[in-house]
Amino acid sequence: CGQCGKGFSTSLALVVHRRLHGEERPYEPYECPECGKGFRHSSHLTNHRRLHGQERPYECPECGKGFRQSGHLANHRRTHSGERPHACGLCGASFAQRSTLLQHRRIH
The missing domain is CATH 3.30.160.60 (Classic Zinc Finger)
Structure with missing residues (x-):
């Protein structure tokens, strides 16, 4: 992390950590109505919504x-x-x- 120097084994972990410093969130126009998590692509939201239900197609x-x-x-x-x-x-x-x-x- 450029602000605090903490190291991470994955880039995703660094992205999540950087949000703790108040850095801007990426553009995620598709939001889950159940938990509020945002996604860049509608297909990713569709896959995520299956986590809330039991659908296993x-x-x-x-x-x-x-x-x-x-x-x-x-x-x-x-x-x-x-x-x-x-x-x-x-x-x-x-x-x-x-x-x-x-x-x-x-x-x-």
Whole structure:
């Protein structure tokens, strides 16, 4: 952070922190009527609103588990296929989820 010098492991964490200093919020014209959270794109608001309800329109054809977002279903399907497309450039370990790879990189 340019104001207080605190460090963060992700850019999103820095953005959230900078708001504590009163820095201007980004332009987010789509606001959730239930919680007030703002979004830049209407599709992001649509996905967010599913969090407030129980709607899970994307169902795994192999096990029947439901998901709120199509990308989450795509990630889940890797548990059935064994696909591990995210590889560490330092040690070669591979992961089904990008988030797991990012977490793994912190050990190097």
